[in-house]
Amino acid sequence: MHEKTLVSGLLLMASSAMAADDRLLIKHGYVMTMNAQNQVYPDADILIEDRRIVAIGEALPASGAHVIDARGGYVLPGFVDAHNHLWVTTMRGQFRNAQGKFFPVSNKLGQKMQPGDIETAMYTGALELLNSGVTTTGDFFDNIQGPAWGDAGYQALKHAGIRAIMYYGGPDKTTHHPIDLTHLRQLAQRQDSLVSLGLAWRLPRNLNDAQNWQMRDAELKLARELRLPIQVHVSGDHDAMFNALIEHHILASDMAVIHATDATPRQLEAAQAAGASVVITPVSEQRVGYGLTRIDHFAAVQHFGLGLDGNALAGSGDMFATLRLAALTFSGATRDETLPDPMQLLRSATHGGAEALGLQAITGSLEPGKRADIQIIRPDTLAMSGFGGGDPAALLVYSAQPENVDTVLVEGRIVKQGGKLSGVDMQQVMQRAQQSAREVVARAVE
Ligand SMILES: [Zn+2]
CATH class of the missing domain: 3.20.20.140 (Metal-dependent hydrolases)
Structure with a gap:
């Protein structure tokens, strides 16, 4: 059981890695970089090549890149x-x-x-x-x-x-x-x-x-x-x-x-x-x-x-x-x-x-050279509705929930998109978790 799960997991990883785009463009996001100045771009693109961020700016040219439209969303480091x-x-x-x-x-x-x-x-x-x-x-x-x-x-x-x-x-x-x-x-x-x-x-x-x-x-x-x-x-x-x-x-x-x-x-x-x-x-x-x-x-x-x-x-x-x-x-x-x-x-x-964690050279901010570890948060739920232009940072801290996380990239690989984890059978994951939890409890009372 255990080995079978591992094998299918590895196959899943291999197939999703092959499907990853080498060149990605996240377009028209409200970009909160978390760089040393906490710089914010109200409408910017992020170009990702070979798993890294290579550019952040307005209307970046990127012909042939796979485009993720972030219009209306907040783009932050993961x-x-x-x-x-x-x-x-x-x-x-x-x-x-x-x-x-x-x-x-x-x-x-x-x-x-x-x-x-x-x-x-x-x-x-x-x-x-x-x-x-x-x-x-x-x-x-x-x-x-x-x-x-x-x-x-x-x-x-x-x-x-x-x-x-x-x-x-x-x-x-x-x-x-x-x-x-x-x-x-x-x-x-x-x-x-x-x-x-x-x-x-x-x-x-x-x-x-x-x-x-x-x-x-x-x-x-x-x-x-x-x-x-x-x-x-x-x-x-x-x-x-x-x-x-x-x-x-x-x-x-x-x-x-x-x-x-x-x-x-x-x-x-x-x-x-x-x-x-x-x-x-x-x-x-x-x-x-x-x-x-x-x-x-x-x-x-x-x-x-x-x-x-x-x-x-x-x-x-x-x-x-x-x-x-x-x-x-x-x-x-x-x-x-x-x-x-x-x-x-x-x-x-x-x-x-x-x-x-000593990983600041790799992740934690949106800056050219860093690995593309990125989340896009969409305010399209009731809990985030009614925002007419105050402080987006306050909106995120006080109102956002995991369900607002629309897209997640880890090292340029899309692991969540459209609010759903990519390539994951959620029902199976939750069934396994419940079964394991029950079995462990049963062993503990034996
Ligand atoms: Zn602890």
Whole structure:
């Protein structure tokens, strides 16, 4: 079953890659570039050749190019979801507050997932992201119970056609077990333009456990030898954990600190001085009770991204919902209706996320030379109706939903068009997700 799915997935990829146009012209869009000046073109074209953006401007000549008419739509870089755990996608509805908290439930169900369940969850989750305009994800994969689990996750990301860093982690969320560094090294040696590897690292739960530090240090050493990006969670005893990162001189430009909801100014200054990134995930952080995620607290950090942290935990893979919560928490907490700047929020969800993943040379903005990771948002739903010309950035942050994402390109390949994912049998995808979810639950109660 598992192998058959993989084979059909690879065939699907091959056929859609062959069908990709080498030369594409997106015409007459309201282009929000997210470049250093957040430049906007009210009516511009984007020319794409060989998977890259080659020109942005008015009335670009491009004879022979395949044309996508973006008239009336907003053209943005694809969102960058800087931190996720896609393997929890098939646990939707399992986190039932008093009846089932996230950590014990996801640990229990996660242990019952076979490689095929991992593949289903991560593939479904990645499709959901693409459908919502997310073209890049940083996936913190912390349910790798053996090489087959790791391979299944990698294949799922490849099959979905999303750009991803797969941060390779251990078999669960504890820090008792080592990460399979041999397998990580093998996967990291694969050359792929979309999916690359990183390290999903954790500090010893007991920060005085010298033996555990040895294991964790070996993991860091390998990641740094292979020049892999690293993500680390600071949660639970977050203050001591962040301090440990500082005291052990672990922070560096290859590292993103995740969930630093309550980080102090001194800690954030240390992260910034080391060139490290910070990623916050407002919906999940508030859901599990870490506190109010105040994006204004992170102003000192240059590489700052937003993430979803598990589509099922966040409710859905909806970056607009994350933007909305971040905006409303900011204005509510500061009692200031004029804050935040919606364009700045969109920037965190695109260019900021790319910086947090170290992918800013490739994606996160619409500029010549970058890979064509693009979304076109159409305001042709009731929720976005009645716009007579105010601030398009505010319109997107406060009113847009995934259903408004009409077209999505990942590295010049059209993965969504006319509001539908290309080459995907949605009914089959959803049936598989439901079946896998049921089987995992059934195994967990046995
Ligand atoms: Zn996380």
